[in-house]
Amino acid sequence: xxxxxxxxxxxxxxxxxxxxxxxxxxxxxxxxxxxxxxxxxxxxxxxxxxxxxxxxxxxxxxxxxxxxxxxxxxxxxxxxxxxxxxxxxxxxxxxxxxxxxxxxxxxxxxxxxxx
Amino acid sequence: xxxxxxxxxxxxxxxxxxxxxxxxxxxxxxxxxxxxxxxxxxxxxxxxxxxxxxxxxxxxxxxxxxxxxxxxxxxxxxxxxxxxxxxxxxxxxxxxxxxxxxxxxxxxxxxxxxxxxxxxxxxxxxxxxxxxxxxxxxxxxxxxxxxxxxxxxxxxxxxxxxxxxxxxxxxxxxxxxxxxxxxxxxxxxxxxxxxxxxxxxxxxxx
Amino acid sequence: xxxxxxxxxxxxxxxxxxxxxxxxxxxxxxxxxxxxxxxxxxxxxxxxxxxxxxxxxxxxxxxxxxxxxxxxxxxxxxxxxxxxxxxxxxxxxxxxxxxxxxxxxxxxxxxxxxxxxxxxxxxxxxxxxxxxxxxxxxxxxxxxxxxxxxxxxxxxxxxxxxxxxxxxxxxxxxxxxxxxxxxxxxxxxxxxxxxxxxxxxxxxxxxxxxxxxxxxxxxxxxxxxxxxxxxxxxxxxxxxxxxxxxxxxxxxxxxxxxxxxxxxxxxxxxxxxxxxxxxxxxxxxxxxxxxxxxxxxxxxxxxxxxxxxxxxxxxxxxxxxxxxxxxxxxxxxxxxxxxxxxxxxxxxxxxxxxxxxxxxxxxxxxxxxxxxxxxxxxxxxxxxxxxxxxxxxxxxxxxxxxxxxxxxxxxxxxxxxxxxxxxxxxxxxxxxxxxxxxxxxxxxxxxxxxxxxxxxxxxxxxxxxxxxxxxxxxxxxxxxxxxxxxxxxxxxxxxxxxxxxxxxxxxxxxxxxxxxxxxxxxxxxxxxxxxxxxxxxxxxxxxxxxxxxxxxxxxxxxxxxxxxxxxxxxxxxxxxxxxxxxxxxxxxxxxxxxxxxxxxxxxxxxxxxxx
Numbered sequence: 001x002x003x004x005x006x007x008x009x010x011x012x013x014x015x016x017x018x019x020x021x022x023x024x025x026x027x028x029x030x031x032x033x034x035x036x037x038x039x040x041x042x043x044x045x046x047x048x049x050x051x052x053x054x055x056x057x058x059x060x061x062x063x064x065x066x067x068x069x070x071x072x073x074x075x076x077x078x079x080x081x082x083x084x085x086x087x088x089x090x091x092x093x094x095x096x097x098x099x100x101x102x103x104x105x106x107x108x109x110x111x112x113x114x115x
Numbered sequence: 116x117x118x119x120x121x122x123x124x125x126x127x128x129x130x131x132x133x134x135x136x137x138x139x140x141x142x143x144x145x146x147x148x149x150x151x152x153x154x155x156x157x158x159x160x161x162x163x164x165x166x167x168x169x170x171x172x173x174x175x176x177x178x179x180x181x182x183x184x185x186x187x188x189x190x191x192x193x194x195x196x197x198x199x200x201x202x203x204x205x206x207x208x209x210x211x212x213x214x215x216x217x218x219x220x221x222x223x224x225x226x227x228x229x230x231x232x233x234x235x236x237x238x239x240x241x242x243x244x245x246x247x248x249x250x251x252x253x254x255x256x257x258x259x260x261x262x263x264x265x266x267x268x269x270x271x272x273x274x275x276x277x278x279x280x281x282x283x284x285x286x287x288x289x290x291x292x293x294x295x296x297x298x299x300x301x302x303x304x305x306x307x308x309x310x311x312x313x314x315x316x317x318x319x320x321x
Numbered sequence: 322x323x324x325x326x327x328x329x330x331x332x333x334x335x336x337x338x339x340x341x342x343x344x345x346x347x348x349x350x351x352x353x354x355x356x357x358x359x360x361x362x363x364x365x366x367x368x369x370x371x372x373x374x375x376x377x378x379x380x381x382x383x384x385x386x387x388x389x390x391x392x393x394x395x396x397x398x399x400x401x402x403x404x405x406x407x408x409x410x411x412x413x414x415x416x417x418x419x420x421x422x423x424x425x426x427x428x429x430x431x432x433x434x435x436x437x438x439x440x441x442x443x444x445x446x447x448x449x450x451x452x453x454x455x456x457x458x459x460x461x462x463x464x465x466x467x468x469x470x471x472x473x474x475x476x477x478x479x480x481x482x483x484x485x486x487x488x489x490x491x492x493x494x495x496x497x498x499x500x501x502x503x504x505x506x507x508x509x510x511x512x513x514x515x516x517x518x519x520x521x522x523x524x525x526x527x528x529x530x531x532x533x534x535x536x537x538x539x540x541x542x543x544x545x546x547x548x549x550x551x552x553x554x555x556x557x558x559x560x561x562x563x564x565x566x567x568x569x570x571x572x573x574x575x576x577x578x579x580x581x582x583x584x585x586x587x588x589x590x591x592x593x594x595x596x597x598x599x600x601x602x603x604x605x606x607x608x609x610x611x612x613x614x615x616x617x618x619x620x621x622x623x624x625x626x627x628x629x630x631x632x633x634x635x636x637x638x639x640x641x642x643x644x645x646x647x648x649x650x651x652x653x654x655x656x657x658x659x660x661x662x663x664x665x666x667x668x669x670x671x672x673x674x675x676x677x678x679x680x681x682x683x684x685x686x687x688x689x690x691x692x693x694x695x696x697x698x699x700x701x702x703x704x705x706x707x708x709x710x711x712x713x714x715x716x717x718x719x720x721x722x723x724x725x726x727x728x729x730x731x732x733x734x735x736x737x738x739x740x741x742x743x744x745x746x747x748x749x750x751x752x753x754x755x756x757x758x759x760x761x762x763x764x765x766x767x768x769x770x771x772x773x774x775x776x777x778x779x780x781x782x783x784x785x786x787x788x789x790x791x792x793x794x795x796x797x798x799x800x801x802x803x804x805x806x807x808x809x810x811x812x813x814x815x816x817x818x819x820x821x822x823x824x825x826x827x828x829x830x831x832x833x834x835x836x837x838x839x840x841x842x843x844x845x846x847x848x849x850x851x852x853x854x855x856x857x858x859x860x861x862x863x864x865x866x867x868x869x870x871x872x873x874x875x876x877x878x879x880x881x882x883x884x885x886x887x888x889x890x891x892x893x894x895x896x897x898x899x900x901x902x903x904x905x906x907x908x909x910x911x912x913x914x915x916x917x918x919x920x921x922x923x924x925x926x927x928x929x930x931x932x
Binding site: 006007008009010011012013014015016019020023026027030031034037038041044045048049055058059062063065066069070073074077078087088091092094095096098099100102103104105106107110 | 125126127128129131135137143146147149150151152153154156157158160161162164165182185186189190193196197200201204207208209211283284285286287288290298301302304305308309311312313316317319320
Binding site: 008091094101111112115 | 496621913
């Protein structure tokens with residue numbers, strides 16, 4: 001503890017076998033989630049772009065797709081699924097909660113329709 | 116007991132971005148900042164959604180937005196998210212060259228996105244949508260422009276990091292920096308997911 | 322790596338460049354006290370104008386500027402920085418940390434706040450301060466002539482940025498920097514409540530940032546969010562402001578609750594009653610604090626169902642707050658209560674705050690709110706919770722922690738004079754305002770007519786304000802007259818928590834050895850179960866410290882330059898300011914600064930001298 005590390009020395013050596021394997025798995029997971037995201041995005045664009053899908057279905061559908069895609073980003077690309085991210089989850093979901101309240105209020109409670 | 120020798124060779128830890136207390140602080144603090152940014156963009160989205168009907172005499176969403184352009188921009192940003200993921204994987208692998216390369220790819224995609232956005236704004240402006248034309252125009256430019264400003268800041272930030280650390284190798288100091296920059300970049304992408312859904316797709320579809 | 326201690330050249334430079342959380346804390350206190358005095362003077366000027374009917378001591382326009390500056394100053398530039406001062410100084414000591422998580426950002430937060438506050442006050446000398454109230458409702462604010470509102474927008478934007486940075490710093494400090502054994506549920510309540518307040522800062526301030534951004538773009542660049550003829554909507558500002566504004570009052574009151582939760586057990590010589598209930602009540606208040614903002618807008622016309630929902634949510638806050646009040650009372654129950662000045666403030670707080678809480682529930686009744694809205698009843702209510710809660714808390718904290726912070730004890734005699742005069746003056750000023758409000762006197766009026774039954778109570782109210790001023794002057798005298806009391810400053814109150822274990826003055830590294838925490842109230846535990854000394858969690862070793870730097874001042878100054886550019890539409894100033902700010906950030910990013918290490922010999926020498 002008292003021999004302090006030099007924080008600007010280049011890191012040497014290779015990762016352990018275990019890390020290597022984990023990273024390999026991770027690469028695969030990330031690729032899969034990327035392909036999933038591309039798919040989801042295309043679905044969203046198609047359901048709005050084509051006349052075959054009625055708007056009454058398309059609008060909630062694309063909102064749901066956006067939700068799925070954000071969860072993919074947060075939990076896979078940004079690693080919010082890892083251990084030790086408890087506080088991060090608390091803060092991000094609290095932020096989303098407050099943001100949702102804000103959006104709801106600014107959409108519905110601005111005096112145009114009275115509830 | 117206080118031996119003053121600095122350890123010559125630092126060995127690569129499994130998570131170099133979180134190996135030091137400084138790194139862990141940065142990681143957590145930056146995530147919390149993103150939690151705050153969520154509310155920041157939530158406020159902008161709310162403002163836009165509240166005002167998007169306020170078109171007055173100017174052009175409205177359906178007159179302006181083109182699905183193809185937005186689709187290309189979305190794909191660019193999504194891909195840049197993947198390249199930055201690869202950068203982090205290479206960082207954990209100790210492959211510094213790979214980290215730099217994928218980060219440069221991210222920067223390039225970010226610049227391409229910005230180019231499209233500037234072109235897009237230019238088009239809208241010439242279609243009669245000035246910043247002060249209507250409440251819809253103001254809130255649209257503010258929301259999408261704030262996102263664009265975030266992209267621009269991200270591009271500048273990552274470029275500075277890449278130039279500063281072009282030949283230092285991976286260290287316990289720059290690993291957290293790259294990692295936070297990547298987190299920021301993903302967050303920009305998260306915001307864009309909502310923008311293309313709520314602003315563009317809903318603008319055209321309903 | 323050099324071990325040479327970065328010795329500063331002179332005192333001013335030392336304070337400008339410091340990143341030591343204790344010095345930043347003192348800077349916050351000094352800055353907050355400065356603005357507190359300004360806000361107090363504004364208040365007294367308003368009360369003098371309202372002393373008798375039909376006075377014309379200050380003009381109506383000046384009166385509007387005074388009330389705007391008073392509100393803005395007291396909330397943003399006085400109450401919050403004063404609390405931040407205590408949080409900065411005390412939290413790391415309470416959790417057994419050597420420093421905060423981000424010493425650089427901590428200093429940056431202070432300078433942003435201070436420069437933002439100064440920017441707001443520059444407006445006094447440039448032809449008119451902001452005059453649209455601290456809430457700056459549009460379209461009054463978006464159409465207000467002159468530059469006053471521009472100063473308001475940019476000053477608050479800059480200082481709000483500082484607050485946000487400070488909040489994140491406290492959150493990470495509390496999560497990552499706790500000493501071994503200091504679990505979350507062993508943290509002192511001041512740390513807990515500051516933690517929750519910081520969470521509120523994190524989620525509330527971005528809404529204000531956007532609100533101010535929109536107002537700025539509307540005023541300076543012709544945007545049309547609030548212009549109804551362009552399809553805009555004025556209610557958007559009110560929502561954004563109160564989504565920030567309501568959590569803001571909890572940001573103020575929660576740390577004050579924390580202070581009382583430290584002071585009362587210390588002077589009752591009892592462990593805090595219901596510690597975990599206190600923690601959860603704090604969390605619930607923080608959560609509910611985000612659900613109730615629209616109770617400021619009952620008369621806007623959101624509709625009966627929306628009003629009812631927000632009314633019920635508001636009343637629900639009375640429950641966790643009530644839990645807290647009862648826990649404090651039960652802590653006192655059966656204790657050996659010492660009536661020190663700090664404890665007097667805590668005891669004075671209990672009834673005063675409950676009175677503010679009761680009027681809060683009255684205001685939450687949305688139907689009745691149509692009667693109370695925009696009258697002096699509201700003024701009375703929020704001064705009862707802010708002065709009766711926050712300000713009394715700040716004074717309790719001042720008397721409680723002064724010995725640790727400044728190395729001398731404040732005079733108890735003067736302190737008690739101060740307390741009684743302040744408490745009586747406070748109730749005299751604001752109690753009558755309830756009735757003024759119920760009789761129909763609107764708030765924010767520059768004058769009133771004689772013969773409407775308002776004369777006597779306005780006169781009493783002004784006398785109370787004078788009494789509070791006299792009390793505050795006694796406090797200032799106490800600060801200078803008590804400097805001789807330099808004995809018994811390490812642990813003057815027989816304290817319970819870790820901040821009383823470090824020597825006074827606190828060494829810059831706080832703890833020579835990181836403490837090992839074995840129970841809630843660790844110092845008290847060691848005093849009664851151990852040998853009275855905190856166990857160390859590590860051997861004596863050298864200590865890493867951050868380097869001092871001028872960059873926080875540079876970054877903040879750049880933003881001020883850019884703000885002037887925005888206010889007066891001078892493009893070179895905008896660009897120049899941003900170059901300064903981003904340039905300094907660039908330097909900070911590119912130049913790696915690993916700090917320095919204090920050698921073991923120095924720490925040993927300090928230890929021998931200190932005891």
